Amino acid sequence: MTDILLPKDEAAAVALVQDLRARKITVNLAGQGTKAKIGRPAQDELTLSARAMSGVTLYEPAEMMIRALPGTPVKELEATLASKGQRLPFEPMDYRVLLGSDGEPTVGGMVAANISGPRRIMVGACRDSLIGVRIVTGRGEAIASGGRVMKNVTGLDLVKLAAGSWGTLGLLTELTFKVLPVTETSATLMIHGLSPAQAVDAMARALGSPFEVNGAAHLPASIDRVAKTLLRVEGFVPSVNYRIDSLRKLLTGFGSIDLVAEEASEALWQNVRDARFLAAGDDCIWRISVAPSKAPLLLEELGALPQRWFMDWGGGLLWIATKAQADAGADLMRQATRKLKAHATLIRAPQSIRAHVDVFEPPLPSVRVMSEGIKNAFDPDRLFNTGRMIAGL
Amino acid sequence: MTIAFPLPDAAILARRESIVATLRALLPSECVIESEEERRAFETDAFTAYRKMPLAVVLPRSTQEVAAVMRYCHEAGVKVVARGAGTSLSGGAIPQEDAIILGLAKMSRVLDVNFADRTMRVEAGITNLAISNHVMGEGFFYAPDPSSQLACTIGGNIGMNSGGAHCLKYGVTTNNILGVTMVLVDGTVVEIGGDALDAPGYDLLGLVVGSEGQLGIVTEATVRILRAAEGARPVLFGFDSSETAGACVAAIIAAGIIPVAMEFMDKQAVEICEAFAHAGYPLDVEALLIIEVEGSDDEMDAMLARIVTIAQQYNVKTIKESKSALETALIWKGRKSAFGATGRIADYICMDGTIPTGQLPYVLRRIDEIVKSYGLRVANVFHAGDGNLHPLILYNVNDPDEARKAEVAGNDILTLCVDVGGCLTGEHGVGIEKRDLMRHQFTEAELHQQQRVRAVFDQNWLLNPAKVFPLEGRLA
Numbered sequence: 001m002t003d004i005l006l007p008k009d010e011a012a013a014v015a016l017v018q019d020l021r022a023r024k025i026t027v028n029l030a031g032q033g034t035k036a037k038i039g040r041p042a043q044d045e046l047t048l049s050a051r052a053m054s055g056v057t058l059y060e061p062a063e064m065m066i067r068a069l070p071g072t073p074v075k076e077l078e079a080t081l082a083s084k085g086q087r088l089p090f091e092p093m094d095y096r097v098l099l100g101s102d103g104e105p106t107v108g109g110m111v112a113a114n115i116s117g118p119r120r121i122m123v124g125a126c127r128d129s130l131i132g133v134r135i136v137t138g139r140g141e142a143i144a145s146g147g148r149v150m151k152n153v154t155g156l157d158l159v160k161l162a163a164g165s166w167g168t169l170g171l172l173t174e175l176t177f178k179v180l181p182v183t184e185t186s187a188t189l190m191i192h193g194l195s196p197a198q199a200v201d202a203m204a205r206a207l208g209s210p211f212e213v214n215g216a217a218h219l220p221a222s223i224d225r226v227a228k229t230l231l232r233v234e235g236f237v238p239s240v241n242y243r244i245d246s247l248r249k250l251l252t253g254f255g256s257i258d259l260v261a262e263e264a265s266e267a268l269w270q271n272v273r274d275a276r277f278l279a280a281g282d283d284c285i286w287r288i289s290v291a292p293s294k295a296p297l298l299l300e301e302l303g304a305l306p307q308r309w310f311m312d313w314g315g316g317l318l319w320i321a322t323k324a325q326a327d328a329g330a331d332l333m334r335q336a337t338r339k340l341k342a343h344a345t346l347i348r349a350p351q352s353i354r355a356h357v358d359v360f361e362p363p364l365p366s367v368r369v370m371s372e373g374i375k376n377a378f379d380p381d382r383l384f385n386t387g388r389m390i391a392g393l
Numbered sequence: 394m395t396i397a398f399p400l401p402d403a404a405i406l407a408r409r410e411s412i413v414a415t416l417r418a419l420l421p422s423e424c425v426i427e428s429e430e431e432r433r434a435f436e437t438d439a440f441t442a443y444r445k446m447p448l449a450v451v452l453p454r455s456t457q458e459v460a461a462v463m464r465y466c467h468e469a470g471v472k473v474v475a476r477g478a479g480t481s482l483s484g485g486a487i488p489q490e491d492a493i494i495l496g497l498a499k500m501s502r503v504l505d506v507n508f509a510d511r512t513m514r515v516e517a518g519i520t521n522l523a524i525s526n527h528v529m530g531e532g533f534f535y536a537p538d539p540s541s542q543l544a545c546t547i548g549g550n551i552g553m554n555s556g557g558a559h560c561l562k563y564g565v566t567t568n569n570i571l572g573v574t575m576v577l578v579d580g581t582v583v584e585i586g587g588d589a590l591d592a593p594g595y596d597l598l599g600l601v602v603g604s605e606g607q608l609g610i611v612t613e614a615t616v617r618i619l620r621a622a623e624g625a626r627p628v629l630f631g632f633d634s635s636e637t638a639g640a641c642v643a644a645i646i647a648a649g650i651i652p653v654a655m656e657f658m659d660k661q662a663v664e665i666c667e668a669f670a671h672a673g674y675p676l677d678v679e680a681l682l683i684i685e686v687e688g689s690d691d692e693m694d695a696m697l698a699r700i701v702t703i704a705q706q707y708n709v710k711t712i713k714e715s716k717s718a719l720e721t722a723l724i725w726k727g728r729k730s731a732f733g734a735t736g737r738i739a740d741y742i743c744m745d746g747t748i749p750t751g752q753l754p755y756v757l758r759r760i761d762e763i764v765k766s767y768g769l770r771v772a773n774v775f776h777a778g779d780g781n782l783h784p785l786i787l788y789n790v791n792d793p794d795e796a797r798k799a800e801v802a803g804n805d806i807l808t809l810c811v812d813v814g815g816c817l818t819g820e821h822g823v824g825i826e827k828r829d830l831m832r833h834q835f836t837e838a839e840l841h842q843q844q845r846v847r848a849v850f851d852q853n854w855l856l857n858p859a860k861v862f863p864l865e866g867r868l869a
Binding site for chain 2 (some may be wrong): 016063088121127137143144145149152182201209210254293316317343373377378
């Protein structure tokens, strides 16, 4: 049985961390643990959870900003925003679909994992919407970086370091985001039967058009009989109608195109967001970031390794399922990612595989040195999530 | 003149000749500037009230040459101040007597354009506008557009995380850069980020952007380029008060509309800009909004109709829609020349605080009171959608008493911005200008934490060391 420490506020968290530091006790940082199966296996018996620090603490719709405590369920944050016709721009995915985990994803966990979704190609990732953090460092100090205004270049941008640090730098105690209005409507074009290379070409043309495509995904025939390339437009009704028509004309040469209406479109993109197409079964799941034009090359390099796969972000994000055996294809995967300057994260795999395979792309030696320095600057005694991303960090 | 510089290191000053000789051995002769006359061009930037003569100026032509200079300076303990075009309004590129200036002016090439991935690889000394101009023929552009975009470099933009009028929709520099090549203080060349949308591990790229030349010398960058909208059209709204103008901005956002730009000018700024640019701004209003929308003609018509309807609910006094590309260019010329036009009638210092937009009427009233209390005048231009203010405090640079008053009034305004929940600088950077105000925004623990991260890159304070952090109480 693992014990859980549940500080009720930042002051309690500071006292707790100071005590842990004095007694050299290391901990796993968590919210509700929905992403606990991502990363190298936890090294510690004790968990420090932010879940008791919950709630939206400031919301100014006219300023397009919202502030919440780290244990706030993402669902609650999104509901608060929806009540004023706004939303998180970056469309965070729900990892429970792939990981089969229980509980509610929290705002702190979303930031710690820098989680984004399909709209990331147009509006940026979680890190781009995050404008302020408070964090309790491994020194037992509560510090702030950024703030509540969306333009702020005062001092070093530690906000960016907090996003995507997987709890290795400190316990997040407050998060502030810039947000956007919900759009009036959305629609999706579906092109049938394209090869991966054709699909990437079609998506590049759409994304390189003035028609503000904010979702571009490709599902090969192995996902659903006929390959489907999806292009989403959101906005005011007259704009969406006009842009969908314009895109149809632009993409005439690529074959038959259907229009997916609003409701079906939303369901479809939710499945793309959560990588639901790969969820069934016990395959290992890789998430690969690559320059879109190199996605077809990457697939070639991987040969027969992928059991199933699909692309988001116009090809810039590849989701790949491999057999849950040996190294889950890590050796071949890393060869390909190094060659194409891509990077791969093993999102889903049994603990036995994650224990001996690098889950995150191993850093280059120079980056490793800088990363160690940053870990030391925040958490010199290695109290938090050490080794979750990279052994020793 | 209240901002202190650290005392120059006498040992370095004494070794000037041998330092210059070594730099000459490392670089071709046209890349090293040592005469006093030529160095004078580098003794300040756009924060002209402060000047310091650098030890020497080097203008390397490649990453390898930058690395060679850095390796030597690191061994010799010579401080290095990076410089793009020297357009910093916060003194970010002002040198010190015991430092060399490392200028990127000779590194201004486009290295690669990839339209399929919508990225471009450039050297750090290329100007912001040259990036957009290079791909304009294909309908693309680089989004962040600081007012100085004709002159300022992408390297400087990365150093300061520059914004611009259009970042309400497109974000600032940090949202539009994918990777950089950076030379570390000891001459090591590192690649940070890459050509994909996100990079593995800690977000080092996010840390480097906005680090004001304190973590390394960025020599190349991969930037995102975007396809330009089919058209863009601004509308001018005149209001009887800044309160109603501010309320109108809030109502537009509440209606779910994010215009590509929303710029605010007060009466003083309107008069100054109109006299210079003849943009057709109404002179009988207290506040002017420039709101720009993008898209096809029909889309812009529909969007502007919605925006005009909202403005009418806020007693808009003047509505003027641009009817041609010429009018659009004039409207923007007026706004973008605000600093230059102000410079024609007086010396000024330009503030850059950001405030929660809900505080706008209060802050504008307080700015007016503060500046008047020092017997000075102020013109206000700012990005209304994001609360980034640019009060221009007018004064006479030849009157030391006025200069001091202007500086103090500026400090009062910036502390006011922090006190209402905002920050000292939205897009110009801390530099030396706001260095000594940092304690007003950050606690000692916060400043120390930033310095610990800084020390990962530059343990000995060799990189642009007089900037950003108050000189007293620094971590050794």
